[in-house]
Amino acid sequence: MSSRTEEPPQNDDGRTDASGVAPAAVAIAEPAPVPASDPGSGRSWQGVRALLVRLHFYAGVFVAPFLMVAALTGLAYTFTPQLDQLVYGDQLRVEKVGEAPRPLAAQIAAARSAHPEGTLASVITPPGPEDTTRVVLSLPELGDKQRTVFVDPYTAEVQGELTTWYGSTPLTTWLDDLHRNLHLGETGRLYSEVAASWLWVIVAGGLVLWLGRSRGQRAKSARGVLLPDRSARGVRRTRSRHAATGVWLALGLFFLSATGLTWSHYAGERFGQLLDAAEGHAPALDTTLPGAEPPAEGEGGEHAGHGAAHEPASADPADFDAALAVARDAGLGGTVEVTPPADDASTWVVAQGDNVWPVHYDQVAVDTAKGEITSHSRWADYPLMAKLSKLGVQGHMGILFGIVNQIVLAVIAIGLIAVTVWGYRMWWQRRPIRDDRTAVVGKAPARGTWRRLPLPVLVLGIPAVAALGWALPVFGVTLAAFFVVDVVAGLVRRGRAA
Known part of the structure; x- marks a missing residue:
């Protein structure tokens, strides 16, 4: 043949x-x-x-x-x-763009007045002048999801709240689950x-x-x-x-x-x-407060607004403005997420979240008592494979460009x-x-x-x-x-x- x-x-x-x-x-x-x-x-x-x-x-x-x-x-x-x-x-979105945003402390106070439940996990600054500030709350009954309160940054008025998942709205979360697993879980x-x-x-x-x-x-x-x-x-x-x-x-x-x-x-x-x-x-960001002893294994909470176990007494709303000011002086522009310390031995964390090219993913650990940065994680220092992996995910999700x-x-x-x-x-x-x-x-x-x-x-x-x-x-x-x-x-x- x-x-x-x-x-x-x-x-x-x-x-x-x-x-x-x-x-x-x-x-x-x-x-x-x-x-x-x-x-x-x-x-x-x-x-x-x-x-x-x-x-x-x-x-x-x-x-x-x-x-x-x-x-x-x-x-x-x-x-x-x-x-x-x-x-x-x-x-x-905000109804009317104002001249200057109110302090984060005022916006947090408004959000907590409307929603005193749960614990304050983080605050995300507006991506643009027409966007709202997001005050993220952790509630045990929501599991790995959060309650996000949306505040007008110019008037400090609460415009509503949504149950979010790592910052995603309910609709985006539903479509994401549909694409990943057809709403059938790990199977x-x-x-x-x-x-x-x-x-x-x-x-x-x-x-x-x-x-x-x-x-x-x-x-x-x-x-x-x-x-x-x-x-x-x-x-x-x-x-x-x-x-x-x-x-x-x-x-x-x-x-x-x-x-x-x-x-x-x-x-x-x-x-x-x-x-x-x-x-x-x-590279991991060192969030240990200089001179403080780290908590025993199993103690403390998680940062970045996902699964924080408690709201430390030191997490005064005014400290959000202090941490943000230190991060801005260090060059962290655009939208950032400000996260309070997980415990008394930890620092504040301010992390950039600009996913559109050119991306910005710098993070700083801030000691608000001294007004200084204790650790810095820069996007430029990421290994090549970490950069490719991060950018590939953003491109796959359709947000990179x-x-x-x-x-x-x-x-x-x-x-x-x-x-x-x-x-x-x-x-x-x-x-x-x-x-x-x-x-x-x-x-x-x-x-x-x-x-x-x-x-x-x-x-x-x-x-x-x-x-x-x-x-x-x-x-x-x-x-x-x-x-x-x-x-x-x-x-x-x-x-x-x-």
Whole structure:
């Protein structure tokens, strides 16, 4: 048998006739299936291509639903800043911009007068002149969420309150949970990790198949790679749209896959181990008050407004202004979060929170009694891996470059939805057709391609796949599941034939 891949016969509408076989896959499709190898065909690099076709097909068919859900929920999350302004504009924006903001102490007093419950966790200054100040309260019954009171910085009038999660409004929190775990908790996070673990595999395999095709001069031209073939019909037209769009989206999809994996459950844990080994974490801010003895292990609270155990007696509202003034003198501009000491042995913390490029993430520890800074954590001192990780997360969330970031993510999400739909359409278009009956979908690529792989590929590929399976556990488990299902299906088919 020749190792050359041939296109199955097609009708005018692009569907295969009774002799046609495999469908194209769902990410960036291979133009034609590779037939099963015959024992006498020997090993060749065509076996690699055949294996890619088979892997691309099965990954596309079974993982595409997860990608579709991730794309739809991600598209909804992309525009949460605009949705927040639409739904919570009364709390987030001031009615009239004044000349100068009131002291934080006056704004805190107004917030505590309206909401005396809980403990004062932190205060976040307005990001812009038309934004409100956020006074964050910790309540035990809210768990890891907080009650945020929104205050007009010019009049010190309370404009409302919301239950927030790390600064996110209820709507943003709901959409974030929908995208991350479909509101199914830790179990639901598996869906997004499956999508992120396989997305880069599908895209990389599809690129290799599309760029490596050898049929005709068009396949070798830049136009043939980047633009759909308008002269094609049927499945060929669908395939060219599917593949050309995938080429344009490839870089963005690789980025979303990589950044999504860094905060996933299992792969994220591996990424954390890598940061530990490479000392790639952000530098920690020393919040111990000079000359004070740190509390015993297990005592004290958490800073940054999340889970503070109590409100220290020293957390006078006037000290918020003192801590802010010291931080401003040290060069911390823009919006900042001022957090009181967790205990008598700790300092105040003032941290920048400007997520739009150029970002500002400097932090200072302030001793308000002496009016001086005791420790400084600068964004410029972050290790490269910590910077890339932080910026990648902000880009993934659509806030790094403002509205431009949102538009790019929306285009990628819509493109991924279109590519997925075209992939399934190809599967349907490549179904075998006969006069007496028509199959529902096309056949899968033929089995046995691994027997045609060159020995160097097997020797190097098996350890590489094992390493990937360790680094990306969900990818490794699902790949093993594909293999088991394929073996069982082959045994069942062989038994029926016998």
